[in-house]
Amino acid sequence: MAPDDRRRMIVRAVLPLVVEHGRGVTTAQIARAAGIGEGTIFRVFQDKDELFDACVEAALDPGEALEMIGEIPAELPLEKRLLEAVEALTAHLQRMGAVMAATLKGRLRAEEARNRKAPSGDSRRESFDAMQRAIRELFVPDADRLRLPVDKAASLFLTMLFAQSRAMPGSPEPAEMIDVFLHGAVRR
The missing domain is CATH 1.10.10.60 (Homeodomain-like)
Structure with a gap:
C-alpha cells in the first residue's frame, strides 16, 4: 500500500x-x-x-459531506433536498467537534497547544466555499421561485445551519428550520 x-x-x-x-x-x-x-x-x-x-x-475536511450533498437528486422537492443536506453537514460538524474536543483535551501545556499546527484561515475559507457551492447547487432547480439570488440563499441557509449546530435548548428541529427559512416565521 x-x-x-x-x-x-x-x-x-x-x-x-x-x-x-x-x-x-x-x-x-x-x-x-x-x-x-x-x-x-x-x-x-x-x-x-x-x-x-x-x-x-x-x-x-468536508469532502464526505459534500459528496453526499452532490448525490442528492435534483428531482426531490427543495425542502427534502435541504433536509438531506442538513443531515450530511450536521454529521460532519458533529464529527469535527468531537474530534477537536477529544484531541485538544489532555494537551499538557498551553504553549504546546499554541505551537501545534492549526488549520489556516485559508483552509477554513476553502472548506466553507466548497460547502456554499454544494448548497448553492441544491437551490439552482428552484432559482425562479426564490426571492434572493441563489448564492445569497445558500449563504444564508448555511449561516442558519451553523447557528443551529450550537443550538439552544428548545431550538427548532432541522425540518422546522428549513420551513422557517423557506416560508418565514410570520403567518400569512
Missing part, C-alpha cells in the same frame, strides 16, 4: 478511537483498529501528535 493510502486508512480507523479515548488512545488500540502492527504506525507518522494532527485535518 502506498504511504499516503496507508496514512488515510490509519486515520480513518483511528478517528472513532480518538473521539472515544482522546489523546489517551494507545498505540496497541490504534494498531488493532487499523489491522496493522504498532511499528507500522511510526513508519507512517513521526509520533502520536502527528497522527492526532492528521485526525484533526481529516475531521475538518
Whole structure:
C-alpha cells in the first residue's frame, strides 16, 4: 500500500478511537483498529501528535459531506433536498467537534497547544466555499421561485445551519428550520 493510502486508512480507523479515548488512545488500540502492527504506525507518522494532527485535518475536511450533498437528486422537492443536506453537514460538524474536543483535551501545556499546527484561515475559507457551492447547487432547480439570488440563499441557509449546530435548548428541529427559512416565521 502506498504511504499516503496507508496514512488515510490509519486515520480513518483511528478517528472513532480518538473521539472515544482522546489523546489517551494507545498505540496497541490504534494498531488493532487499523489491522496493522504498532511499528507500522511510526513508519507512517513521526509520533502520536502527528497522527492526532492528521485526525484533526481529516475531521475538518468536508469532502464526505459534500459528496453526499452532490448525490442528492435534483428531482426531490427543495425542502427534502435541504433536509438531506442538513443531515450530511450536521454529521460532519458533529464529527469535527468531537474530534477537536477529544484531541485538544489532555494537551499538557498551553504553549504546546499554541505551537501545534492549526488549520489556516485559508483552509477554513476553502472548506466553507466548497460547502456554499454544494448548497448553492441544491437551490439552482428552484432559482425562479426564490426571492434572493441563489448564492445569497445558500449563504444564508448555511449561516442558519451553523447557528443551529450550537443550538439552544428548545431550538427548532432541522425540518422546522428549513420551513422557517423557506416560508418565514410570520403567518400569512
